[in-house]
Amino acid sequence: xxxxxxxxxxxxxxxxxxxxxxxxxxxxxxxxxxxxxxxxxxxxxxxxxxxxxxxxxxxxxxxxxxxxxxxxxxxxxxxxxxxxxxxxxxxxxxxxxxxxxxxxxxxxxxxxxxxxxxxxxxxxxxxxxxxxxxxxxxxxxxxxxxxxxxxxxxxxxxxxxxxxxxxxxxxxxxxxxxxxxxxxxxxxxxxxxxxxxxxxxxxxxxxxxxxxxxxxxxxxxxxxxxxxxxxxxxxxxxxxxxxxxxxxxxxxxxxxxxxxxxxxxxxxxxxxxxxxxxxxxxxxxxxxxxxxxxxxxxxxxxxxxxxxxxxxxxxxxxxxxxxxxxxxxxxxxxxxxxxxxxxxxxxxxxxxxxxxxxxxxxxxxxxxxxxxxxxxxxxxxxxxxxxxxxxxxxxxxxxxxxxxxxxxxxxxxxxxxxxxxxxxxxxxxxxxxxxxxxxxxxxxxxxxxxxxxxxxxxxxxxxxxxxxxxxxxxxxx
Ligand SMILES: *Cc1c(COP(=O)(O)O)cnc(C)c1O
Numbered sequence: 001x002x003x004x005x006x007x008x009x010x011x012x013x014x015x016x017x018x019x020x021x022x023x024x025x026x027x028x029x030x031x032x033x034x035x036x037x038x039x040x041x042x043x044x045x046x047x048x049x050x051x052x053x054x055x056x057x058x059x060x061x062x063x064x065x066x067x068x069x070x071x072x073x074x075x076x077x078x079x080x081x082x083x084x085x086x087x088x089x090x091x092x093x094x095x096x097x098x099x100x101x102x103x104x105x106x107x108x109x110x111x112x113x114x115x116x117x118x119x120x121x122x123x124x125x126x127x128x129x130x131x132x133x134x135x136x137x138x139x140x141x142x143x144x145x146x147x148x149x150x151x152x153x154x155x156x157x158x159x160x161x162x163x164x165x166x167x168x169x170x171x172x173x174x175x176x177x178x179x180x181x182x183x184x185x186x187x188x189x190x191x192x193x194x195x196x197x198x199x200x201x202x203x204x205x206x207x208x209x210x211x212x213x214x215x216x217x218x219x220x221x222x223x224x225x226x227x228x229x230x231x232x233x234x235x236x237x238x239x240x241x242x243x244x245x246x247x248x249x250x251x252x253x254x255x256x257x258x259x260x261x262x263x264x265x266x267x268x269x270x271x272x273x274x275x276x277x278x279x280x281x282x283x284x285x286x287x288x289x290x291x292x293x294x295x296x297x298x299x300x301x302x303x304x305x306x307x308x309x310x311x312x313x314x315x316x317x318x319x320x321x322x323x324x325x326x327x328x329x330x331x332x333x334x335x336x337x338x339x340x341x342x343x344x345x346x347x348x349x350x351x352x353x354x355x356x357x358x359x360x361x362x363x364x365x366x367x368x369x370x371x372x373x374x375x376x377x378x379x380x381x382x383x384x385x386x387x388x389x390x391x392x393x394x395x396x397x398x399x400x401x402x403x404x405x406x407x408x409x410x411x412x413x414x415x416x417x418x419x420x421x422x423x424x425x426x427x428x429x430x431x432x433x434x435x436x437x438x439x440x441x442x443x444x445x446x447x448x449x450x451x452x453x454x455x456x457x458x459x460x461x462x463x464x465x466x467x468x469x470x471x472x473x474x475x476x477x
Contacts, residue, residue, distance in 0.1 A: 001054070001055075001458065004041045004043065004048075004051050005039070005041050007041065007043050007047055007051065008041040008042045008043060009042060009043070010042060011042060012042045012043055012044050013042060013043075013044070014043060014044055014045040014047075014048045015045070058458060060402050062074050062075065062076050062077075062269065063076075065400060065401065065402065066401060066402070066420070066424055066428055066432055067402045068354075068401070068402065068403075068404045068418045068419055068420055068421075068432065069402065069403075069404060069405050069419060070214070070373045070375070070404055070405035070408075070417030070418055070419040071164070071212060071240075071373065071405055071408065071409075071417060071419065072264070072270075072405065072419065073239075073240060073242055073261075073264035073265060073270075073372075073419060073421060074270075074402075074419075074421070075242070075421040075422065075423045076423040077267040077268065077269050077327070077331075078267060078331070078334070080330070080334070081267045081326075081327040081330040081331055081334075082327070084326055084327065084329075084330035085323045085324075085326040085327050085330070087326075089104055089105070090105065090108075090322070090323065090326050091323070093105060095318040095319065099301075099302070099303050099304065103301070103302055105322070106295050106302035106303070106304075107302050108325065108326060108329050109127055109295045109319065109322075109325060110295045110296075110297055110302055111329065112125075112127065112325055112328060112329045112332070113125045113126075113127060113279075113295070115329070115332050116260065116279055116281060117281060119241075119245060119246070119249070119332075119340065120238065120241070120249055120250055120251055120258055120260070120281050121249030121250060121251025121252045121253075122250075122251045122255075122258060122281030122282055122283060123251075123281075123282060123283050123284040123286075123287050124281065124282060124287045124290065125279045125280065125281040125282075125290075126138065126279060126280050126290040126291045126294070126315075126320075127277065127279050127319065127320045127325055128291045128314065128315050128316045128319060128320040129259070129277070129278040129279065129280060129315055129316060129320065130275070130276055130277065130278065130316055130320065130321055131261070131263075131276040131277070131278045132164075132166060132237075132239045132259060132260075132261040132264075132276070132278045133166040133169065133170055133278070134278050134315065134316075135259030135260070135261075135278025135279065135280045136166055136167060136170035136171075136206070136235075136237065136259055136278075137170040137173055137174055137315075138259070138278075138280045138291065138312070138315050139235050139257040139258075139259055139280050139282075140157070140170055140171060140173075140174035140176065140203075140235075141174055141312045141315075142257060142280070142282060142286055142289040142290065142312055143203050143204055143233050143235065143256070143257060143286075144174060144175075144176070144203060145289045145310070145312050146233070146285070146286055146289055147203060149289075149310060152231070153201065154200075154201050154202060154203045154232075155176060155177055155201055155203070156176060156177045156178075156179050156199070156201055156202045156203060157171045157174075157176040157177070157178060157179065157202070157203050157204060157205070157206060158179050158180075158181050158194070158197065158202060158204065158205035158206065158227070158232075159171055159178050159179070159180060159181070159205075159206050160180070160181040160182075160183060160189050160205075160206075160207065160208075160211070161180050161181065161182055161183050161411055162183045162187060162188075162189075162208065162211040162212050162213055162215075162409060162411060163206060163207070163208045163211065163212065163237065164208045164212055164237055164239065165408075166237075167206045167208060167237055168180075171206065176203055179197055179202070181193055181194050181197065181205070183411060186215075186218070186366060186368065187211065187213045187215045187365070187366040187368075188211075188215065188217050188218050188219055189207070189217060189219065189223050191219055191222055191223070191226070194223060194226050194227075195226055198226055198227065198229075198230050198232070199230065200230055200231065202227070202230065202232045203232060203233065204227060204232040204233035204234055204235055204256070205223065205227045205232065205233075205234055205235065206235040206237060207220070207223065207234065207235065207236055207237065207255075208236075208237040208239075209236055209237070209238070209250070210240055210243050210244075210370075210371035210372065210373075212408070212409040213365060213366060213375050213409050213411070213412065214351065214370040214371050214372065214373035214374055214375055214417070214419075215366060215368070215370060215371060216243075216244075216371050220253050221253060221254065224253065224254040224255065225254070228254065233256040233257065233286075234254060234255050234256050234257070235255070235256065235257045235258070236250045236255040236257070236258040236259075237258075237259060238250060238258040238259060238260050238261075239259070239260070239261040239264055239265075239278075240261075240264065240265065240371075240372055240373075241260050241261075241264075241265040241266075241344075242264065242265040242343065242344060242347050242372055242421070242422065243344055243347055243348060243371040243372035244344055244371070245265065245340040245341060245343060245344040246337060246338075246340045246341030246342075246344060247341060247344055247345070251281070251283060255283070256282065256283045256285070256286060257280065257281070257282050257283070257286065258280070258281045258282075259278050259279065259280045259281075260278065260279050260281070261276065261277075261278055262276070262277040262278070262279065262324050262325070262327070262328040263275075263276035263277060263324060266327070266328035266331050266332065267327045267328060267330070267331035268324045268327050268328070275321040275323065275324050276321065276324060277320060277321045277324035277325060277328070279320075288308065288310040288311070289310055289311060289312055290308075290311060290312070291311060291312055291313060291314055291315050291316075292305070292306055292308035292311040292313065292314065293305055293306045293308070293319075294308060343422045344372075344422070345422075346422035347371075347372040347420075347421055347422035348370075348371055348372055350420040350421065350422060350424060350429060351370050351371065351372050351373050351374050351418070351419065351420055352369060352370060352374070353420075353426075353429055354374055354418055354420050354429055354432070354433060355370055355374035355418075357429075357430075357433040357437075358374075358376065358433055358436055358437070361436065361437050361440040362376040362377075362378070362380065362381075362416065362436070362440060363376060363377050363378075363379055363380045364376055364377075365377050365412040365415065372419055372421065373417055373418060373419035373420075374417070374418055375409070375412055375415055375416070375417045375418075376415070376416040376417075376418070377389075377412050377413055377414050377415060377416070378392060378413075378414030378415075378416055379413055379414050381414075381440070381443045382414055384443070384444065385443050385444055385447040386447055387443040387447050387450045387451070388414060389406045389407065389414040389415065389416050390406060390407075391443075391447075391450040391451055391453060392416065392436075392439055392440075392443065392450065393406050393416070394450070394453040394454050394461060395439050395442065395449070395450050395453040395454065396435065396436075396439065397453070397454040397456075397457050398453055398454045398455060398456045398457070399435045399438075399439075401432060401435065404416055404417055404418040404419070405417040405418075405419075420432070
């Protein structure tokens with residue numbers, strides 16, 4: 001495809017400027033600011049439009065096809081929630097506007113906190129953190145502050161090896177020492193290892209649940225009681241709440257802290273680093289340590305409470321990513337309790353459907369009921385025909401699918417992780433599975449084809465290392 005620069009014709013332009021109807025004046029621009037021959041493309045409006053429209057068609061998103069990226073929840077989000085976020089009362093307001101003008105906005109935040117607390121079984125939430133990892137850091141800071149206030153010196157954090165990669169990162173950022181807890185053969189926390197490691201200087205344990213192999217931690221109550229018995233706290237990485245909304249409440253299981261990803265489970269599309277929101281919920285004994293200001297309700301009036309002496313402080317300018325909160329609020333209100341539960345049930349059903357259909361063609365990593373995503377290992381294909389998981393993923397591109405997550409989680413060799421999510425129909429899942437099965441056949445019969453894939457995309461197989469180290473981004477080179 002031609003670059004816009006290559007379509008350029010001297011003197012052609014996309015806009016028509018009316019003749020000047022005021023006296024013209026000469027201004028002198030300093031020579032250093034004068035730009036001669038910057039080489040901006042000169043094209044007509046229609047060429048401009050066609051160029052960018054055809055580029056946009058090469059982009060892949062949930063609006064163009066199934067996006068089974070595991071650990072990411074790339075689901076379709078109702079567009080109607082964008083309308084709610086666009087309401088002028090939500091957008092045309094300044095964070096410093098007086099509280100009398102922003103009662104509706106404050107009420108939305110107050111009620112969203114209450115809904116999330118109810119759904120997750122926590123005492124309260126902060127809406128300030130801007131992403132999942134940011135929520136993890138906030139949760140870590142809250143836990144540390146709790147022990148500081150109690151006068152206990154604790155410096156270690158348990159992070160199981162099946163945790164999301166951001167868990168050790170945010171633990172390190174909060175200044176805690178990371179202690180890795182092993183997984184057992186069925187993909188859960190190894191209880192014996194945990195018991196052996198547990199000590200009085202442990203802040204707590206960060207448990208990704210469902211974990212990164214898409215499994216619900218079966219021994220969750222034992223895990224929590226081992227940590228609680230020595231005064232530690234339990235943190236739930238709840239980024240993938242879409243697996244259990246309305247079915248299970250982490251607060252009831254005994255978790256002290258949880259972070260959510262509104263941009264995964266609660267109706268904000270994500271990708272491209274767009275705005276996210278990682279609210280943090282806590283049990284009663286940790287409420288005072290949450291970031292301030294907090295929205296409170298006195299009689300019928302909503303206001304900000306800055307009088308929070310034990311708070312860890314602010315973690316974000318103003319109140320967090322407000323417009324993501326509006327979408328989550330609209331999503332919860334429109335689905336209702338029964339709808340949220342159904343969304344989770346369908347997410348789990350869809351993942352198990354895909355796992356069952358592909359099981360005879362790809363080796364499953366852990367052969368048990370999964371949650372919202374299923375994990376395979378490409379070991380069988382490597383053994384039989386030298387085809388790697390990356391080759392399978394590249395071949396999917398030829399069939400018009402965004403590939404699933406590969407080589408993650410790292411505890412599974414040649415991992416292939418599929419999250420169909422709740423918004424895909426059975427027909428779409430069938431078509432995807434048929435394609436995966438076809439590729440498994442190709443791997444056997446024609447491994448070379450897979451090594452060369454993709455062959456129908458605008459850019460064929462890249463040298464990954466060269467592409468990252470020596471990117472060719474200059475149109476003239
Ligand atoms: C996505 C994800 C995160 C990180 O969330 P960000 O918003 O990208 O920071 C953390 N934990 C789990 C389990 C996740 O799936």
